[in-house]
Amino acid sequence: MKFVTIIGARPQFVKAAAVSRIIRRNHQEILVHTGQHYDNNMSEIFFDELHIPKPDYNLGVGSGSHAKQTADMMIGIEEILLKEKPDYILVYGDTNSTLAGAIAATKIHIPIVHVEAGLRSFNMNMPEEQNRILTDRISKFLFCPTNTAVENLKAEGITQGVYDVGDVMCDAVLYYEKLINKNGKDYYFNRLEKLIEHNNPESWYLATIHRAENTDNIEKIYEILSAFEEFDEPVIFPVHPRTKEMVLQVMNENSFKNTIITQPVGYIDMLFYAKNAIKIVTDSGGLQKEAYILNTPCVTVRDQTEWVETLNGNHNILCKPNKKDIIDKVFNTKTDMENKNNYYGNGDASEKIINFLR
Structure with a gap:
């Protein structure tokens, strides 16, 4: 073929x-x-x-x-x-x-x-x-x-x-997760200058925000970063190139210190930060699912999600792009980590696809 x-x-x-x-x-x-x-x-x-x-x-x-x-x-x-x-x-x-x-x-x-x-x-x-x-x-x-x-x-x-057939992203997470276990934490932090400047936190939240509905004006970015400023641990925030200028403007004008801005990171690095985060705050589609597979609670800054299975047991919860709701969902949501279903397969979706076509 x-x-x-x-x-x-x-x-x-x-x-x-x-x-x-x-x-x-x-x-x-x-x-x-x-x-x-x-x-x-x-x-x-x-x-x-x-x-x-x-x-x-x-x-x-x-x-x-x-x-x-x-x-x-x-x-x-x-x-x-x-x-x-x-x-x-x-x-x-x-x-x-x-x-x-x-x-x-x-x-x-x-x-x-x-x-x-x-x-x-x-x-x-x-x-x-x-x-x-x-x-x-x-x-x-x-x-x-x-x-x-x-x-x-x-x-x-x-x-x-x-x-x-299951999820090919699950295939990738399970395959590359093995690689991150071989390296120590310092390996990943040393690849990002901004984190070194902030003395490499022991615990952190991970954030990615890039969708137009959350970044189309500076007031929305201010609300989101204001919420991050109230978190009890630093927020690692790899910023999309399209939104970097507005994010830095809000950070500088308000002297926000709790958010660590970094350049976009590679996939394996991202898996490390996601797997070891206290919680993830995102509007990404894929990261919601990766968080579920990696057993990291997630708050999604959107009104709906394609990955509705992740909402079961509050592994993922939806919220509005405002300071009050983000803080409420991050700190007042209990996740049922005991009862978690294997919705996305066992890491063999790619094999099934090619077998069907053959």
């Missing part, structure tokens, strides 16, 4: 690391990087540390409006598909890269394999929700991470080619 795999954003690099490792045992893969994430800390470091094969093509699309970015990707992907003539195109998740790959493939009748199909936030204002729904509609094989995702598709009348 010959695959063209489309990736472009940080979470997709991690998923591809798990699936590509299985594909390349017996099959051919052409890896296409759209360039949706292009900063070194958001892209290049993942290929290096996760040992992902270097892309065969890099479209270098970069930032832009949703329409322009998606259109530029479609043009580049179509040219590659016509040249490579794969048996399948493989797309992950819900980014513009995902949708661009799917549309380009369906127009020239190449079967689409959608990994992480069936997720729904039921919020059509989210670009991710639009991308995942449209991609599911035109995919031939829909590999779902959970039974909830299967039921979501069934409710929309999609039942053909749907498989519950």
Whole structure:
């Protein structure tokens, strides 16, 4: 079998690391990087540390409006598909890269394999929700991470080619978690200058905030950072390049000291900080799930989540982007650590996907 795999954003690099490792045992893969994430800390470091094969093509699309970015990707992907003539195109998740790959493939009748199909936030204002729904509609094989995702598709009348295989992100977490156990804490702290300046905390919270609804104005960022200032231990906050300027402005104007701002970190480093955090505060989709797998309680600064299973037992809890609600949810939520279900599989989702296709 010959695959063209489309990736472009940080979470997709991690998923591809798990699936590509299985594909390349017996099959051919052409890896296409759209360039949706292009900063070194958001892209290049993942290929290096996760040992992902270097892309065969890099479209270098970069930032832009949703329409322009998606259109530029479609043009580049179509040219590659016509040249490579794969048996399948493989797309992950819900980014513009995902949708661009799917549309380009369906127009020239190449079967689409959608990994992480069936997720729904039921919020059509989210670009991710639009991308995942449209991609599911035109995919031939829909590999779902959970039974909830299967039921979501069934409710929309999609039942053909749907498989519950478990979560490929779980594959990656369990595989790379073994690596972080080999290194001491100092190894990870010494890789970040800002943490050295703050004398390397013994305990910490981990935060990632990047979604537009939480960062589209400086008042919202102020509310979130004001909450972090009240936490009983330091907050390690790897900042997305898009929001760095506003975050630093709020920090400096208000002399906030409890939040440790760092550059984006690699995947294995992030696993270390997540696994050992007191609690995670995030608006990321993937980090909610990683927190669940790693047994770290999570507070998600959003009105809804695609990963509804994580809400059981308060392993994950939703909150508003304001100081009062964040502090309340972080300090007044009890997590049931005794009763935790294995919703995301046993680390063999990638094997199941390739076996089904074979």
